[in-house]
Structure formats: structure tokens, C-alpha cells
Amino acid sequence: MRDLDPANLDCLAALADEGSFERAAQRLAVTQSAVSQRLRSLEAGVGAPLVVRARPLRLTEPGKVLLRFARQWHAMRADLARELGAGLSVQERLPIAVNADSLATWVLPALDALVQEGQERGWSLELVVDDQDFTHEWLRQGAVLGCVSTVEQALRGCQVLPLGMMRYAAVASPGFVQRWLPQGLTRGNFAQVPFLVFNRKDDMQTQWVARAFSVREPRLRECHVPASEAYLRAVEMGWGVGVLPELQAREAIARGSLQVLHPEVTVPVALYWHQWQLQTPADTPGGRLALLNRVGSALAAGARNALGPDGGGPATRRRAQRGGRSPR
Template sequence: MKDLDPAGLDCLAALADERGFERAAQRLAITQSAVSQRLRSLEAQVGQLLVVRSRPLRLTEAGKVLLRFARQLQALRTDVARELGAQVAPNERIAIAVNADSLATWVLPALDPVVQAGLKDGFGLELVVDDQDFTHDWLRQGEVLGCVSTVKQALRGCLVRPLGVMRYVAVASPAFMAKVLPEGLNGGNFSTTPFLVFNRKDDSQAQWVSKAFGVRAPRLQERYVPSSEAYVRAVCSGWGVGVAPELQVRPLIASGALVALRPELSVDVALYWHQWKLVSELSGAPARVALLDQIGQALAAGASAALES
């Protein structure tokens, strides 16, 4: 198989992003009919259906394979445009997946030099947020070109590098401790104590309780707050016990706004950076470091400064 239509691949990527023909057409500044025609042409080239025309639209397994290629092709075009000093196409972007706690703490400072240096290039950056145990699925399905994940093993065609350990500690407000846990959190009252949980994928609270009290699969009274920043604010407001990144709550513990429960005990989460291998080089001269490589290097440097080794 060769000479896949770049316009068709762009349509596939837009459909994957927008989950519908109308919005994909708007993004590409073409008609819905043109989107459909280009998709049918690409499907004819590969001899397989690439999209399930449902609401919302979803990709077939073959579509996911081609989406990975489409993302890589877009990234290479971005790198070539930057090397030539040309403006990057406005609908092209580099998408990476990160977990919410990393985004709320060390990721933005780490990426800031790359973003600031690229302001004139006009490249698009998209940060997709999911639980660190699930960001790798976004990479495998071709939705992103890189991810911060707890997965150690690299996919075929990908690079992986360790970033460090994000340490989670249990905290509560002094008012909550005085009102609800005057004798402290213990094996006899943890099941009736409110715990704040990020979302239904988050099991750090159960992990902490298991380590603290030797209980397998503990049942907790849960209150869901699906935002890293709001989660910490809810803990400060006395909504319950939280298990949060030590990096995020360290100044609040130091100021007395929060109290660490069993400070010697933590849940340690090892993080890794995964990215697709891309080669961007113009004949006759070595290319600048590819944008995806720059992002990976910036994240590794930022993680080294912020996370535990």
C-alpha cells in the first residue's frame, strides 16, 4: 500500500477530533460533501471501512491505524514548515495526553519554554486530560502523539522514558479533623469518613487506606470532585479527606491550611513519557530537533525538577 491521499488522512484526523462531519468540514473549511468524498476515497484505497457513521462518530480498528499515520504525517509537516520558516497550517496541532494532577502541577511550567519559542511558528498544541492509567490508550488508538502514563512498556514504533515518581499523601483541613476525626483517622472509622475522589477511575484513596490499615478493597464514603484544583479547594473547605499530590499540597501543609495524615505513608505513582518515533529531516542538512522531541525533552526536564526520582 502506498501513496495514501494526504487530504483524506486530514479528513480522517478531523473526523476523529470533531466526532462529526459538520464540525470536521468547518475545521477544514470545506463542505460536508467534500469530507464524505475524501473519506470514501481513502476507504477505497485501503479497502476497509474507516469510520462508523454513528452519533458520535467513531473509528474502526483500521481507522485507528490510519489515524496514527495521519497524526505523524501532520507532525512531520509541522516540523518541515518550521524548518523552512513557513507558517504552520492553522488546523494542524500536536496532541499529547497527560493526567490532571501533572497538568495542575509541573506540566505547564515544563512546556512553557516550548510554547513561548513556538509563538511565531503558530503550531497548535492540544493537551488531552485523562487518568494516568488510561492516557496510554489515547496513544495506542492514534488520538495523540505522546502521553504521560504509568505504563512502562513502549508500543512498537514508540519511545519511552521514565519521568519520575508523583507522591500522593492523605490530607484534611484542621476544621474537618476537629469536627469529624477528633481522635484521628483509624481502622475503626475510615469506612464512615468522607473521602474525596477525582473520578471513578481514581483509586488512590483506596490504595492509601489499604496501605494504612491493611484492608483489601476497602469501601469508602466517596465524594467526587473531578478537577485537581477544585479537589484541593474542597479538601481545604472540609469536604473530606483527600489523597493529593504532595507537590500540590506541600505549601498548604507548611502554612497549616491542611494537615497531613500519616505523613510517613504515601502512594507513589511512577510516570513515563511515551511518544511516536518521528524523523523530520530535509535533504542536505540535519533538521532542527523535531517539535515532538522538544516536547518530550521539556517534559523530562520539568519532571526531573519537580518529581521524586
């Protein structure tokens, strides 16, 4: 493999971020032909194709490996510039991946002070949202520098920090219960009752039913609502039974727009913060490693404050549970 040109690495990162040659060219302020030429040069040096030219384009496996190197190179280059007093680029951003339910509940308050500071100092967080069993794939591919995930084992070249436990409960609106569940939700009727599902990756509802009724691989009537806030609203409107974080459902339960079904059964989900171990001085002012460490510390503090010792928030009582995890 020949020496890698930093401009070519910038090109690969732009293609990965923007998803097309046209937008990558606009980001780099060059022509599309220049982007194509840089990519061909990089592929020739590596000896393998790096992107699949589709709409949107996607990286090959060698491309993902090289993108991780490109991200780390960019981070070290930025930290070196700071250490030498070259200042901070207004384009500086720190991409991290989080799951939708955490974003809808505790992540934004946890990161608020850090984001406000970053706006003043010229850097920003970029939040990428995916299911919590899949956010680590963004980290593995090099698309983000850190992620909130259910994966406990640290990825190669990364460090991991436990964040805490989120607990999920089954809830429904009083009107839905009156219409569909006058005798309650039971082993005999769950298959006929509508359940709201976040997306096709989401198996939280089947996990909850399996725990509640000791049923293997239950089949449910599903209605998909792929956004955390809209999902909560749909449950309140009576679209179906929802399985929500206790932290998210707490206010609706308190005001009576939702009620808990089988409150003795919840699904606990352990969350972890993963981040790259960048080989740069940790005490570089504003350096990416220092910023990543601060993001991790802020998320850990925010999770402790929001989730409490039992995963449902300070006001949620402890309940005896069985183990499990969720992809949402």
C-alpha cells in the first residue's frame, strides 16, 4: 500500500458523510472530477474498491477500514493544530451516535452545557440516531467517534463506560384498555391486540410479551411508528399497546393519559458509552480526545441523574425483574 494522501482521505470522509460525489465536491469546494480522481488514486494505493457507486453510495469493507483511519487522522491533525496554536476550524464537529429513546429522554439535558460551550468555541456535536443495538456499527465503520449502545464489550481500539439501566414497561391509554382489554391483557388475548412497534429492528414488544406470559417467539399485531415522541403520542391516542421507557412514560402515567399493564413486568436495558482511544495528548485544550472524554463524563452524569439506581428515574419504585435487552 502506497503512502496515503491526506487530501484523498478527506475525499473519502466527505463521500461517506455526504452520500454522493456532487455533495462531496461541494463540501470540499472542488469539482466532481477532482473527487473522482482523488478516490481513484486512493483505491489504486490501497488496491481495492472503496465505495459502491449507488444512490446513496456506500463504502465497501476496505472503505470502512480506511474511513476509520481517516477519522482518526482528522482528529489527530485537529489536535496537533490546537497544540501548535493554529486555532480551531469553524467546520469542527464531533459526531456521536445515540439511540432514539435516550435522545428523547435524558441525552439532550445531559449534553446541554457542553453543546452551549461548543457553540461559543466553534465546535459542535453531530447526533446520529439509530437503534441502540446498532449504534456501535456506526463507530465500527468510523462514521462517529462515540456511541451510546447496548453492547458491553469494547470494540477494538475503543474504550467503554457503563451509563446505567433503562427499564421499559407496557402501557396503554384508558380508552384503549376499555375497548380492547376489559378483562386485561392476558396470555389468551395478546395475539389479537394491536401493539405499537418502533421499526423493523424493534423486538421490545415481543420481549415484553415473552416475559409477561412465558411465551416463546410470540406473534403480534403490529403498527409501526418510527419516532420516539410520535410513538408516545400514538399510545396516548389509543393506537395500541406500547412498550416505553418508564422515564418517558412517567408524566403521561401521572396525568392519567396512560396506564401501566402488568406493572410487575419490565424489560431492563443496560446502556454503555463507547469512544475511540485517540492517540493524542489528553490535556490538549479543546482536543478531540479531551472533548470525547467530556462527552462521556456528561452522559454518565446525565444518565445517573435521569435514570436513577433502578433505570426508571428518581421517582420510579424498584421492581423485581428478569434480564433482557432491546434494540430500540
